[in-house]
Amino acid sequence: MDGLQGSALLASLPSSALQVLAGQSHLRVFESGQILCHQFDVAHTVWLVMDGWLKLTRETLDGGEAVWDVVGEGTIIGLETLLSPFKYPTRVVGVTQGALLAMPHGFLRSQLEAHPAFAVALLGHHVKNNHNDRLEMEHRSHQTAPQRIGCFLLRFVKTPLDGEASLELPFDKSLLAALLGMQPETFSRALSRLKDEAGLQLHGPRIFISDVRALQKYVCGGCSGIYPCHGK
Amino acid sequence: MDGLQGSALLASLPSSALQVLAGQSHLRVFESGQILCHQFDVAHTVWLVMDGWLKLTRETLDGGEAVWDVVGEGTIIGLETLLSPFKYPTRVVGVTQGALLAMPHGFLRSQLEAHPAFAVALLGHHVKNNHNDRLEMEHRSHQTAPQRIGCFLLRFVKTPLDGEASLELPFDKSLLAALLGMQPETFSRALSRLKDEAGLQLHGPRIFISDVRALQKYVCGGCSGIYPCHGK
DNA sequence: CGAGGTGTTGAAAGTGCTCAAATGGCGTGG
DNA sequence: CCACGCCATTTGAGCACTTTCAACACCTCG
Secondary structure, X not given: OHHHHHOOOHHHOOHHHHHHHHHHOEXXXXXXXXXXXXXXXXXXXXXXXXXXXXXXXXXXXXXXXXXXXXXXXXXXXXXXXXXXXXXXXOEXXXXXXXXXXXXXXXXXXXXXXXOHHHHHXXXXXXXXXXXXXXXXXXXXXXXXXXXXXXXXXXXXOOOOOOOOEEEEOOXXXXXXXXXXXXXXXXXXXXXXXXXXXXXXXXXXOEEEEOOHHHHHHHHOOOOOOOOOOOOO | OHHHHHOOOHHHOOHHHHHHHHHHOEEEEEOOOOEEEOOOOEOOEEEEEEEOOEEEEEEOOOOOEEEEEEEOOOOEEOHHHHOOOOEOOOEEEEOXXXXXXXXXXXXXXXXXXXXXXXXXHHHHHHHHHHHHHHHHHHHHHHOOHHHHHHHHHHHHOOOOOOOOXXXXXXXXXHHHHHHOOOOHHHHHHHHHHHXXXXXXXXXXXXXXEOOHHHHHHHHOOOOOOOOOOOOO
16 A cells, blocks of 8 residues: 555545555565566556566567666556557566566556546556657757766756756666667767766766756757656 | 547547537638647647648757657647646647647546546557657667658558558658658658668659568568557 | 676777758749 | 749768777676
């Protein structure tokens, strides 16, 4: 029940429904590298990430792997499986160890019909996702690699307008590179260019931003979003 | 009323509601180049495109224009404005002349709460959009320019599995280039490379594909979608 | 200490972009 | 009917960025 309340989406359900949902859900622990489901698997649960990170990937015809997303605590995975064709669109793989709450499909689907507010909340969630995807697409064509990395970093800064900030990358740089649509080598070079040109300090996965505004200025020049442009 | 029935989304409304909706809607004609709304305008209607083409664009901070989408007959514009913050996320501009049906905001919003099936239909629509956006994003990093153009052409072929097909680009090549995230010059060169390598014949905006399967093979190698990968 | 995974660096090639100029279609006005 | 100008498109040349392939450094773990 504790975790359920934290989710803005589930908050649109009446608390009686939340109670039932909590009773029918169960915790599932996952390890780094563990495959939680395959692309096209029929879903029987929807997952709320409680801890750790997971990657959502697709296999390409030539055997490669395309990273569609990397998600962490608070994210709900598999909402689209509530609707036809009820299948996971991606493989889901742990990239750290962690835990998620498996919520039963059937109950959520019944709530979708029963409570318009729930459906509307989900709709709003997907509308926002759509918007962010479009923004991301714009970024891919208008931003350079260092800018894309900087944009990602800015989304991790908690107190956006402060002069300085520090953060720690929660997963591998090579995975991050794939998420941002670039090669690991490009990522490495772009990050060090960002260091030189926007005043960053790098210590492995730990990054210190000495001037958030300067970074923002470096990053957001050709972008149509309002900083911080990816609202959550 | 005629146009309303054609839309799968609106079909989820009971016919009584459709009747009311039809009564409250009105036709609006637009010209090429005409600006129908600005980014961040508060919306009072949602539009169903009856005829012609429109582009959805965002202004970038440096004064440039980012094309988010180009849409034609049957597309509904501004669904996201049914939810907070009730504003168009893009400017909407005619790229041909045409007409659209302006449907009142208030009524649609009331239906959203009244008919779960309507909300669920919208949800499904956005889920599909999300999926297509992800696919498009994957394309941007895994496909070359000629492949991206080929992929776009394949989506225009009506009878996908035939040996040959012909089609006509419904709007400017330079706009198409922007939609696909490339420069007009790159588009031009990429298209002529596609001509050479995948057996196309070009006559201005008219394109003849002599072997759809060959084109498909040329295009879809590194992609994770199932052809035709952008389901509508 | 050695092995494997992760990240960095170097050099060369590929791809798309920028700037600039040429081509071609089309409508207007002579 | 032809000349002109406008616009979209194409073509050319050089450049910037990203990728690729390869080698190396670093760290952790056995």
